[in-house]
Amino acid sequence: MLKFTFRGVRGSIASPGPKTVKYGGNTTCIEVRTDSELIILDAGTGIFPLSQTLFPEFPLTCHIFISHTHWDHIQGLPFFIPMFVAGNRVKIYGGQDPVTGNGVQEALSRQLEYAFFPIREAELSAELEYISLSENQVVNIGDAQITNVLMNHPAIDYGYKVSCGDKSLFFTGDHEWPYNIYEPGDDDYQLFKEHIAQKRKSIIDMVAEVDVLIVDTAYTDDEYPAKKGWGHGSFLSSIAMARDAGVKHCFFTHHEPTRSDEELEKVFQAALEKHPSQPGDQEFYLAQEGFTFEL
Amino acid sequence: MSDLHQQLVQMVDRMPAFSGSVNKILQMTSDIDCAPKDLVQVIEHDPVMMAKILKLVNSAYFGLSREITSIKHGVVFVGLNTIKNLAISIATMGMLPKAGPAGLDMNSFLLHSLGTASIAKLLGKRLGVMPDKTTDYFVGGLLHDIGKVVFAQFMPQEMERALKRVEVEEVSLSIAEMIEIGADHAQLGGMLAEKWQLPHTLVTCIKEHHSLEPNGGPNKVLDCVVAANIIVKQVGFGCAGNLIEDRLPDHVSARFGMELAELQESIGNLDEELEKANAFIRI
Ligand SMILES: [Zn+2]
Numbered sequence: 106m107l108k109f110t111f112r113g114v115r116g117s118i119a120s121p122g123p124k125t126v127k128y129g130g131n132t133t134c135i136e137v138r139t140d141s142e143l144i145i146l147d148a149g150t151g152i153f154p155l156s157q158t159l160f161p162e163f164p165l166t167c168h169i170f171i172s173h174t175h176w177d178h179i180q181g182l183p184f185f186i187p188m189f190v191a192g193n194r195v196k197i198y199g200g201q202d203p204v205t206g207n208g209v210q211e212a213l214s215r216q217l218e219y220a221f222f223p224i225r226e227a228e229l230s231a232e233l234e235y236i237s238l239s240e241n242q243v244v245n246i247g248d249a250q251i252t253n254v255l256m257n258h259p260a261i262d263y264g265y266k267v268s269c270g271d272k273s274l275f276f277t278g279d280h281e282w283p284y285n286i287y288e289p290g291d292d293d294y295q296l297f298k299e300h301i302a303q304k305r306k307s308i309i310d311m312v313a314e315v316d317v318l319i320v321d322t323a324y325t326d327d328e329y330p331a332k333k334g335w336g337h338g339s340f341l342s343s344i345a346m347a348r349d350a351g352v353k354h355c356f357f358t359h360h361e362p363t364r365s366d367e368e369l370e371k372v373f374q375a376a377l378e379k380h381p382s383q384p385g386d387q388e389f390y391l392a393q394e395g396f397t398f399e400l
Numbered sequence: 401m402s403d404l405h406q407q408l409v410q411m412v413d414r415m416p417a418f419s420g421s422v423n424k425i426l427q428m429t430s431d432i433d434c435a436p437k438d439l440v441q442v443i444e445h446d447p448v449m450m451a452k453i454l455k456l457v458n459s460a461y462f463g464l465s466r467e468i469t470s471i472k473h474g475v476v477f478v479g480l481n482t483i484k485n486l487a488i489s490i491a492t493m494g495m496l497p498k499a500g501p502a503g504l505d506m507n508s509f510l511l512h513s514l515g516t517a518s519i520a521k522l523l524g525k526r527l528g529v530m531p532d533k534t535t536d537y538f539v540g541g542l543l544h545d546i547g548k549v550v551f552a553q554f555m556p557q558e559m560e561r562a563l564k565r566v567e568v569e570e571v572s573l574s575i576a577e578m579i580e581i582g583a584d585h586a587q588l589g590g591m592l593a594e595k596w597q598l599p600h601t602l603v604t605c606i607k608e609h610h611s612l613e614p615n616g617g618p619n620k621v622l623d624c625v626v627a628a629n630i631i632v633k634q635v636g637f638g639c640a641g642n643l644i645e646d647r648l649p650d651h652v653s654a655r656f657g658m659e660l661a662e663l664q665e666s667i668g669n670l671d672e673e674l675e676k677a678n679a680f681i682r683i
């Protein structure tokens with residue numbers, strides 16, 4: 106069995122309020138369940154409401170995979186209640202920052218510094234463990250297998266594939282497909298283009314034929330040009346990715362914080378009309394907080 | 401020797417890049433609209449920046465499933481912002497003095513490295529390598545003498561004596577370095593490149609660029625770097641403290657099917673290539 110529940114679908118900053126009630130205002134967090142395991146993808150503010158549902162499972166073991174350490178993907182971590190209760194085991198996985206050399210533990214320990222949070226890391230009662238991942242490293246957790254590929258974002262950002270039996274899902278974290286920094290006609294245009302094609306293949310190979318793709322789709326096609334280089338995808342790029350990889354279901358996430366429920370549905374409909382499905386195509390959905398999907 | 405290597409490996413981690421590129425990086429990156437390709441160009445023209453960034457992207461921090469062979473390759477695989485921040489972190493380490501501590505003129509050294517890079521690329525094209533596959537030729541040429549800067553920076557007295565010896569005794573720099581330091585810049589650079597897990601082709605270009613034999617088997621990139629290194633000195637472009645050689649190693653002339661004079665003649669006027677390198681340094 107493999108199922109998941111969206112606990113946060115918003116990008117950049119939490120956006121509660123009457124206009125985001127339907128799709129939710131929490132930032133990125135996805136609860137993934139297999140028969141035996143609890144795997145959490147990203148620790149945005151959505152991890153707090155998730156943690157409030159976990160008391161019946163104490164003492165529990167859970168595995169948190171961090172796509173990257175931008176705030177909207179880690180901000181809920183200090184409020185992950187199981188960490189405060191003895192007997193629980195929390196394992197946190199993520200990439201390593203090559204500029205500072207720091208591992209994923211920094212995502213938590215920096216937030217728990219005295220000036221930012223009243224409780225120190227040493228005072229957390231649960232058993233905590235940090236695991237730095239290299240690209241393509243395979244992690245076996247009970248009946249699940251998690252592997253990663255480096256995505257393109259202004260930070261080290263891993264996309265994660267979770268497989269269990271013959272079911273699998275892939276979550277991009279934040280991702281913008283790399284674009285050519287040279288103009289056609291520049292000496293290096295062709296070379297760069299080949300690197301991009303190679304990179305695209307390395308990602309598509311990983312995502313190929315998963316049942317579910319959960320993809321950063323922050324922008325509409327019209328908004329994208331003004332946000333090029335910011336590290337997020339558009340409906341155009343996400344739909345192309347889903348088709349290239351031949352996935353069965355595709356969920357758009359990382360909704361813009363200023364987008365109301367009504368506007369979100371409007372841009373989603375417009376995108377579907379603009380890129381009409383072909384026979385045999387995958388289903389597209391808007392990620393919605395609280396929504397559960399069993400594969 | 402192994403003690404010396406250990407020591408140098410540690411010191412090199414703190415080695416700054418060339419002053420021109422450090423200034424340019426700091427200036428460019430304070431502008432949020434700086435063009436990515438301009439940033440890439442600056443990094444690609446500084447052997448220290450280039451080596452250090454290739455080292456980092458090929459290191460365990462990334463544990464990348466593939467070898468990163470150039471800055472452009474790195475930009476696509478680890479992201480522009482990461483490359484940019486790596487460059488900034490190197491730039492904030494300070495800069496190499498313009499007049500090298502050992503009397504190695506850094507501008508001349510850079511010109512020599514850039515000249516070798518450009519000509520190695522040119523020679524690669526002559527051997528039928530597609531223009532978009534000549535990156536290794538350029539990077540190999542740029543990095544081949546990296547060991548010299550390391551000696552000059554960290555063993556200035558020994559290196560100064562070695563340079564003097566080249567002048568007075570007319571021995572090759574490699575021999576002079578062996579006498580004064582116990583290792584030559586090709587060995588040292590090759591050892592560093594290996595330690596840094598740079599792509600194999602680059603390690604070979606650095607380690608074997610003074611070899612008279614085709615050690616490790618035929619190697620097109622290396623042969624081009626060897627020939628380019630000799631040609632650049634012939635035309636008197638830049639200087640990296642070594643004697644001018646007047647012939648190509650046998651296997652290199654066999655590769656091109658001609659001797660040095662003919663090869664040099666056949667690639668025509670190099671002024672344009674060399675002027676490009678010069679212009680870049682002057683900015
Ligand atoms: Zn985000």
Ligand SMILES: [Zn+2]
Nearest residue numbers: 173175258279
């Ligand atoms: Zn982000």
